[in-house]
Amino acid sequence: MTTTDPSPARSSSWLPAWQPNDPAFWEAEGKTRAWRTLWVTTFGLTLAFAVWFMVSAIVVRLNDIGFALSKDQLFWLTAMPGLAAGLTRLRHMFLVPTYGSRLTLTVSTLGLLIPAVGWGLAVQNPQTPYWVLLALAFLAGMGGGNFSSFMPSTSLFFPKKMQGTALGIQAGIGNFGVSLVQFLTPWVVGVNLFWFLGSKSENWVFAGKTQQIWLQNASWVYIPWLIAAAALSWWLIRSVPIKANVKEQLAIFGDKHTWIMTSIYMMTFGAFSGLAAAFPLLIKTLYGGFENAPLPLKFAFLGPLIGSTVRVLFGLIADKTGGAVLTTVSAIGMAVCAVLVTFYVTPTGLEQFPMFVATMLGIFFFSGIGNASTFRQMPIIFNPPQSAGVIGWTAAIAAFGPFIVSMLISFTLTAAGNVKPFFFGLAVFCLFNLALNWWFYNRPGAEKPS
Template sequence: MTTSKPGAPRSSTWLPRWEPNDPAFWESEGKGRAWRTLWVTTFSLTLAFAVWFMVSAIVVRLNDIGFSFSGQQLFWLTAMPGLAAGITRLVHMFLVPMYGSRHTLTLGTLSLLIPAVGWGIAVQNPETSFTTFMVLAFLAGLGGGNFSSFMPSTSLFFPKKMQGTALGIQAGIGNFGVSLVQFLTPWVVGVNLFWFIPGGEQVWRWAGKTSNIWLQNAAWVYIPWLLLGAALTWLFVRSVPIKANFREQFAIFGDKHTWIMTSIYMMTFGAFSGLAAAFPLLIKNLYGGFENAPLPLKFAFLGPLIGSTVRVLFGLIADRTGGAILTSVSAVGMAVSALLVANYVTPTSLDQFPYFVATMLGIFFFSGIGNASTFRQMPIIFNPPQSAGVIGWTAAIAAFGPFIVSMLISTVTVATGNVKPFFYGLAAFCLFNLALNWYFYGRRGAEKPS
């Protein structure tokens, strides 16, 4: 790893020296700074995920407070943050090596104030156009884009032997932002938290009942925490003295393993993020027509909660077992779970709902294992700074998950009348990646055992 920033004077932003793989340096000053940086940035990353997925928690109530969007339009709104996240991650993957962690992560966190403020204003006016909501949904995806700066940054702070643990903790806790927003939204919208700001409540109609809610709270509740996260990042995070230009970073695209790991991570995180965004609408569309229908957000938060928890735990396990074996377990488990889900997407009664939720949670569980194990594999397969670039790139492509999953579900439903083909396709994709992982990384004599 580069240990100095060429031509740069000692400053409050750039560290003069950083050698985490040197045991003496790590024990004397590296460990404390690395862990402090991890906790500060993980706090901001959790907020980034919350802003990214707040759209999925808001759109399920738009029509219930006076809007009149079609089912396909609602899926478009859940898809747009994923499109934006993928595009902006392609930019973010280059920023930390060029501009440093301190500036990149602070400004990235502050940028999330734009969608947080905008959504809070838009939901209060039933005349807000679909186009406006599409723009705001796209801007919410800035939160997903931040991931490709946070994770490569963290990979630079820790020695290679601890990167599975560090990245698993940050990504896993960051993923809790998805569950947080879906769990928190039903609570915060029921209270007039921002009574001092002009605007009012909306009448929410559900299952023949009415009540007053403040849907703007689902976005505005994150504003003070985003300001705190940006302040903490600026105060406590410094930039690792490693520099790379665009040409150096593009070298990763000449390595076939970049593309293999991209496909595998699309299977794990792409499915996790995509289904996390679509889960509330799936519950509403598939089971919302029955008497005493379940509230989508009462159950949808369980998926990302389980996936995030598993990612943290298996980040620790992957450092001991290796990543390849766990990625294989993930692929098999996701494929089986997807096939089981397909049995409950054309329900004839509400009795099938618990089985639908349970099998969906199976996908989230096994995707969490794979999300942890792949981040153990990449620092082993690639050397720094290439590993940071690959982590940023694979994360960027997998961030298209919400866009791809929502669009596939919408398209398949329109074409066939149900969503079964989507889950069959997901199972096939998992088996394809199982073969890739086993051949290149998992079998005896593999090219890059990891």
């Protein structure tokens, strides 16, 4: 990978040169452009995450407005965006070096208009075939796929010493899209925002009461913002002049540390994204049968909100402390909280609900620490040509989190009648990654201290 102009014909979109690790270049030109690019792409990434997770906020109300879907079908709908995110992230790994940041980020943002429009149309008709809902859920997952273009792109704009901060800010604020969609949905569906399109309301039946809602707003509200983000990407972003052939990009798979960091990031972001997608439906499944049951989205948004905030803060901290020690803290904290959750997943009354939420929020808190620390570790463990590829690859695999978590929860509910085995399994997985991180990166004399 080089930072010289690969083709004069592309000069309108590609910068002629880019040397962020040169202090003189950084102060004279690099800093302003890098930070401007970061804020534009962070705005787009936040919307991408919102589209990715909007299905988790929609499915909890489908049966209440006239759909007749089983628990398995609902969990499949929450899982499909994760499947799509993982698959499309694998494709996104190779887009920025080939087409550049400007074109890749603009087109990928415009593509999210398809599920945003589609879900708004589908929810207005309870007779919408299930396969259509599955297809739309899959398409929503393209928002998660965008991550593997946005993050490697950002890593190219900043010097190595600032990548923990830059990536922590972008990923952390981008993760707010998860919390945003779960917090915003209950508000926007209560107002006829799109009356000028002839938008019709649905009858929402909850706790024996009926009220009018406009569930289509849960996806349509993002349409104007997606258009704005795509326009900003095209007008304000230019591409770093890199040249990376496929052989260079595939070389990462011959390095054992690629696979170790993939497992560790699956523990942190895989759990974060998976539980964020499943949390609303999990609340409804476990506590929805009690009188005066809690509204899932009233509490579910707190998990990704906490995890996202922590990711931003600890991105700054990781640049000072190093990432490995914080990953150790993350693994221990997640394992402990996962075990504690098991005491509250077979409730006998609503008095157990506060502790269920608190222990779940503990998992989100410690996963946020790990999400920040791992993105500090990767640019240190790998050289610049490899680090962007590793970030893209690990992000792609971890994006399967919503699919894996939703499927495992559905399976354990069917097989065991409760979700205790899932959370015990999560604790074991965290301890496994704790050992990997300590041995290779955190112990005295570690192979790759980071």
